Amino acid sequence: MTQIKMIATDVDGTFLNQDRRYNQARFAQQLQQLQEAGIRFVVASGNHLGHLHRVFAPTPAVQTFVAENGGLVVDHGETLFEDIIPTPTVHQIVADILADPALRPQVLRLSGAHGTYINRRDHPSDEAAQRYFFNNIVLVDDLTQVEDTIYKINGEWANETIQQLAAQLNQRFPDQINAMASGFGSIDIVAAHMNKAIGITRLAQSWGIAPEEIAAFGDNDNDRDMLAHVGLGVAMKNGTETVKAVANLITPTDNNHDGVLDVIDHILAGEV
Incomplete structure (x- = not known):
């Protein structure tokens, strides 16, 4: 059995429960055990x-983040890797999506x-959820005029259509983007070659950890590549059934x- 040297976990629908909480006392004890065992979290x-910092503020020992579906990797406040969508591509994708009913x-x-830039005329279906997930909102008149380092485009559609729409977006913009259903009626659009698997692999390589020495947890389509890539995909x-299909293990209990x-x-x- 290959020894696990790194554990990577998704957050919403995975590490957090439906109330967006986690068992802080139990997890803090586990973090100490993981450190003693030489296993990175x-x-x-x-x-x-910024959202991830806020979620894990009660557990300050958590200091390594693969954010933006792999587009930004930060360890103890230091940016190790970042991968952006080129600004002209961002503007083109936004213009084309908004022009197509x-x-x-x-x-x-x-x-x-x-x-996080949002057109001031747009209104989410759940204002409270938007405030929870995005604590850095900047309202603008035209998204195609935004000039910033953009890691991800995120859209909110009817939940029952997001997997089909993600496939349509990938077909519409081949070799330009990677669109993935991310839960809660959202689709994340990142650079064409980017996903969580790429992000955690870059991080693991910097630590001398091989893919087969990684365990990863996830619940949705934007976790599939990560679970399929590691030694223990959970x-x-x-x-979703699409995530379970690539996993080595399914958790006996839910989030x-x-x-x-x-x-x-x-x-x-040492039991798995």
Whole structure:
């Protein structure tokens, strides 16, 4: 059995329960055990870095983040890698999506180094959720005029259509983007070659860790590449069927019942 040297986990629908909380006391104890065992813990999320800092503020020992679906890798405040969507491509994609009634979302966002940009006329279906996920909102009149380092384009559509729409977007803009359903009615659009697997691989290589020495947890389509790439890909019991199809293991319990933490205990015990 290959020894696990790195654990990477998605956040929403995976590490967090439906109330967007986690068992802080149990996790803090596990972090100490992981450190003693020489196992690195990494957050791998589609969310922007500021949001992830806020989520894990109760556990300050968490200091390594693969944010923006792999587009930004930060360890202890140091940016190790970043991969952006070129500004002309951002402007072209935004203009084309907004001009096509079949593709136009309820809300379109640009996740950048200095803010999350939203057209001031757009209104999300859930204002509270937007405030939770995006604590750096910048309202603008025209997204095609935004000049910033853009890691990701995020759109909000009807939840039942997002996987089909992601496929349509990839067909519409071949070799320019990678569009992935990310849950909660959202699609994340990153650079064509980018995904969480790329982000965690770059990080692992900097630590001398091979893919087969990584365990990764996820629940949605933007986790598929990551789970398929590592030695132990763990899909959540509450995850999508497409994620479960590439996993080595499915958690016995879901995200509302410490599914990730339960498997971490098994990893620490050398049982998986």
